[in-house]
Amino acid sequence: MTGLGACRTGQARTPSPPAPGSLDPGGNPVSTIVAPVSRTLPARRVAAPVPVDPAPAGRGPLDVLGVPGQVNLDYAATAPCARAAADAVAELLPWYGSVHRGAGALSRRCTLAYERARQRVGDFLGVRPDDHVIFTRNTTDALNLLARALPSGGKVVTFASEHHANLLPWPVDTVRLPVPGSADAAVRAVDAALRELRRGTDGSAPILVAVTGASNVTGECWPVADLARAAHRHGARFALDAAQLAPHAEVDITALGVDYVAVSGHKLYAPFGVGVLAGRADWLDAAPPYLVGGGATRTVGAATHDVGWADGPGRHEAGTPNLLGAVALAAVCEALTSVDRAALHAREQALLAHLRAGIAAAPDVVELRTFGPDSPRVGIVSFVVAGRDSAQVAAELAGRWQIGLRDGLFCAHPLARRLLAEAAVRSGRADLPPTALRASIGLGSTTQQVDRLLSALATPR
Numbered sequence: 001m002t003g004l005g006a007c008r009t010g011q012a013r014t015p016s017p018p019a020p021g022s023l024d025p026g027g028n029p030v031s032t033i034v035a036p037v038s039r040t041l042p043a044r045r046v047a048a049p050v051p052v053d054p055a056p057a058g059r060g061p062l063d064v065l066g067v068p069g070q071v072n073l074d075y076a077a078t079a080p081c082a083r084a085a086a087d088a089v090a091e092l093l094p095w096y097g098s099v100h101r102g103a104g105a106l107s108r109r110c111t112l113a114y115e116r117a118r119q120r121v122g123d124f125l126g127v128r129p130d131d132h133v134i135f136t137r138n139t140t141d142a143l144n145l146l147a148r149a150l151p152s153g154g155k156v157v158t159f160a161s162e163h164h165a166n167l168l169p170w171p172v173d174t175v176r177l178p179v180p181g182s183a184d185a186a187v188r189a190v191d192a193a194l195r196e197l198r199r200g201t202d203g204s205a206p207i208l209v210a211v212t213g214a215s216n217v218t219g220e221c222w223p224v225a226d227l228a229r230a231a232h233r234h235g236a237r238f239a240l241d242a243a244q245l246a247p248h249a250e251v252d253i254t255a256l257g258v259d260y261v262a263v264s265g266h267k268l269y270a271p272f273g274v275g276v277l278a279g280r281a282d283w284l285d286a287a288p289p290y291l292v293g294g295g296a297t298r299t300v301g302a303a304t305h306d307v308g309w310a311d312g313p314g315r316h317e318a319g320t321p322n323l324l325g326a327v328a329l330a331a332v333c334e335a336l337t338s339v340d341r342a343a344l345h346a347r348e349q350a351l352l353a354h355l356r357a358g359i360a361a362a363p364d365v366v367e368l369r370t371f372g373p374d375s376p377r378v379g380i381v382s383f384v385v386a387g388r389d390s391a392q393v394a395a396e397l398a399g400r401w402q403i404g405l406r407d408g409l410f411c412a413h414p415l416a417r418r419l420l421a422e423a424a425v426r427s428g429r430a431d432l433p434p435t436a437l438r439a440s441i442g443l444g445s446t447t448q449q450v451d452r453l454l455s456a457l458a459t460p461r
């Protein structure tokens with residue numbers, strides 16, 4: 001099953017609050033300290049911090065590192081580091097040597113580790129045999145690279161709901177489609193836009209449709225395979241921003257039928273500073289190098305412009321690469337490949353449903369959404385507390401409850417502003433703040449952590 005399929009099957013439902021003494025979906029005891037939250041909560045509650053359980057144990061390489069007592073509900077910004085990543089880095093550190101630049105044993109080992117990492121990440125993403133897997137710094141870097149590789153005269157189609165990383169790198173004449181009201185409407189909008197762009201042409205101009213797999217604001221999943229099919233019907237290509245989808249569900253380029261995929265290591269339980277652009281080789285090999293310098297060249301002559309650029313990933317990876325980042329990311333990819341991802345997904349969906357149910361019941365809290373309330377989504381929820389400044393709420397959650405989450409417009413200003421306006425209409429509240437809060441969960445998240453947030457939201461100031 002592809003990531004989208006998994007996303008589709010995992011619809012959030014509204015469960016009953018857990019009974020005291022019961023187990024959460026990961027088999028951890030559900031906190032009995034926090035009472036189920038409802039709109040009719042008594043006026044006074046104990047504000048003392050609730051003890052937080054450790055991350056669920058027993059998954060070995062996919063245990064996440066963290067600081068005891070700190071509740072990380074900000075996985076969508078940066079996920080904690082998985083043990084697999086930390087171990088891979090620790091193992092390689094004594095072998096520290098140059099990559100692609102030395103004949104010594106250390107250097108050869110590092111070069112091999114780097115190229116193996118490329119292979120493993122490519123396998124994880126289900127690349128086709130002739131696709132390139134290019135290491136970048138992050139998703140932003142990957143999408144900027146793809147923008148630079150657009151053939152001349154190429155057009156881009158995207159949605160106003162995208163993260164800035166998938167809005168801003170594209171040419172100024174990019175078609176930015178309005179935020180659709182449903183997954184089906186998104187597919188229809190792409191179809192209509194491409195028909196319009198192709199009208200009166202011979203259909204050969206390059207067009208790229210670039211869309212996210214899961215929204216960083218709402219967690220909602222986009223109909224990736226259907227969008228890619230719509231693009232291909234019109235002879236266009238499809239780029240998937242999988243920064244938020246890949247940490248939660250399988251992303252397989254071949255199965256989804258997409259042409260390019262971009263991910264960030266730091267959202268995939270690996271360290272900062274590594275990302276990937278994977279996909280069709282032809283545009284990438286024809287484009288000027290994204291970075292110029294050592295490693296991107298085949299030959300350099302005496303004259304300034306006498307340069308033969310390399311083909312393949314090296315063309316866009318000038319300079320000494322981020323070996324440890326690549327190896328750490330590959331280790332996480334391997335660990336994720338060898339576990340039952342459907343089970344992980346189901347566990348996360350149950351926790352997400354608990355979080356959303358609690359948020360829906362908390363006083364004055366309004367959730368943000370683009371599609372219907374039951375549309376498939378990954379472990380991300382954005383919301384506002386009516387009458388409260390979101391930055392102040394976030395600061396209070398951090399200071400008083402040791403809960404880390406995100407506030408603001410989440411680098412998706414057009415979407416976040418629109419959803420805030422819609423939330424005001426839907427809730428009938430005139431006192432919604434101009435920015436939002438976002439809670440996001442993943443591998444190390446527990447019911448107790450979610451309950452702590454719900455308890456904090458239910459506690460009067």
Ligand SMILES: Cc1ncc(COP(=O)(O)O)c(C=O)c1O
Binds near residue numbers: 077140141166215266
């Ligand atoms: C959907 C989406 N795309 C792209 C990005 C950019 O990722 P990075 O900051 O790792 O480049 C993010 C980051 O939050 C994101 O959520």
